[in-house]
Amino acid sequence: MKEKNISTYRLNKEGISRGTIYCLQHGEGISTHTLNRLCSILDCNVEDIIAFHKDEEKMP
Numbered sequence: 482m483k484e485k486n487i488s489t490y491r492l493n494k495e496g497i498s499r500g501t502i503y504c505l506q507h508g509e510g511i512s513t514h515t516l517n518r519l520c521s522i523l524d525c526n527v528e529d530i531i532a533f534h535k536d537e538e539k540m541p
Contacts, residue, residue: 485523497524 482488489502497518504511520527 482523485525487523492519492522497522 489506492502493499495518497515501511501515503509513516516527516531519530523530
């Protein structure tokens with residue numbers, strides 16, 4: 482967002498809810514629909530804005 486000079490205010494005006502912006506700022510999950518919308522607003526690819534980190538917790 483900083484590189485593209487896009488504020489959270491603009492994201493909100495583009496249809497990204499304040500709750501979703503909160504989730505983004507705090508590393509919480511978002512929907513794939515929102516991810517697609519963000520890529521469109523930021524004119525970027527998915528891999529430019531997300532990263533996968535394997536959980537340390539083992540599954541049963």
